[in-house]
């Protein structure tokens with residue numbers, strides 16, 4: 001493994017050509033950072049197998065919006081053959097960061113390292129200016145109580161006239177939390193799991209977290225929620241606020257290493273991917289690398305542990321047709337996308353109808369839907385066409401951003417599907433199985 005791009009950013013050497021920053025920048029090709037990136041790029045044989053997996057390429061059909069095109073641009077910049085300018089900026093800005101290209105690539109190219117090198121080269125000459133709403137989100141996620149209050153306020157104001165700029169996002173609202181009864185820890189539990197709440201999940205969909213804790217306890221785990229945990233830092237990391245992301249990550253590492261031998265679980269695929277990559281992010285930091293690697297080595301999605309539980313649960317549906325919008329980071333980074341699918345297949349009495357592109361990004365992608373609503377909506381509309389073809393009653397998601405996005409899709413298309421997190425759906429299905437007799441275990 002080469003050096004991580006993140007740690008090397010301070011050593012990036014660029015010089016501005018001409019008078020305007022960010023317009024044309026020559027790069028020192030001998031720079032060791034670029035040598036690392038070029039060695040990763042050398043694994044790409046330009047075969048194009050990743051193109052059909054890429055949502056932005058599928059949308060436009062343009063090479064510059066494909067993984068291969070983006071890799072070629074970063075390569076040209078790294079070799080000093082192309083300036084760091086608007087062409088590179090537009091191509092990389094519109095990448096979702098979904099990493100479907102990595103899963104599709106037969107050569108094992110780590111696209112994200114190449115992409116991040118390009119983004120950091122851009123940031124060295126062009127201070128990112130996130131739109132106002134996106135900037136508010138980056139601040140709010142560090143203050144979950146404030147975020148929860150804002151979410152409740154937005155719900156209350158939903159039917160009042162909204163400023164034109166915010167009106168399109170009104171479709172994301174309308175979620176109703178359900179009452180969840182969380183049992184005590186089983187007295188005979190042999191395995192302890194530490195629960196990571198996640199900022200958006202805890203603030204906007206608290207019942208999904210409660211449902212997951214209940215299911216894990218019924219399945220025989222002792223579930224503990226460590227104090228001192230905070231936002232995973234993913235939104236900051238992917239939006240140019242690296243130092244804030246690193247501070248948040250350190251706070252989480254400290255909070256969870258007080259119980260060093262327990263799994264760390266969460267219900268948000270996007271958070272899980274970030275938590276599982278703390279080890280890579282701190283790889284060059286002598287003080288934190290071992291602690292971060294130990295932390296990441298313990299991260300699992302809650303569905304993985306539920307699937308492997310010592311006391312498997314039974315689930316009974318309500319005669320509905322159900323589909324899944326998977327989390328691209330759960331699929332492409334944590335490589336655990338099969339676990340939600342397996343759990344849905346265990347529900348008797350419901351008809352699970354897999355969506356053709358269930359693993360493909362829905363266009364939410366962190367705050368991509370706030371920054372690029374035009375492309376995000378175009379990707380979402382295609383997704384909704386797939387949903388409508390299935391004639392389902394319910395869409396389940398495994399990440400809060402995907403859940404909000406699918407709620408938006410249902411509202412935009414004036415559709416009738418209910419949207420909720422998989423944990424809440426399975427909680428009700430397990431309650432039904434218990435009420436039908438037996439103890440709810442298989």
Ligand code: SF4
Pocket residue numbers: 043044045046047048049050051067068101104105106107108109
């Ligand atoms: S990234 Fe992988 S799949 Fe895509 S063109 Fe390169 S080698 Fe082929």
Ligand code: SF4
Pocket residue numbers: 053054055056057065066067070094095096097098099100101102111
């Ligand atoms: S991360 Fe996603 S959007 Fe970006 S190039 Fe890869 S597949 Fe395409």
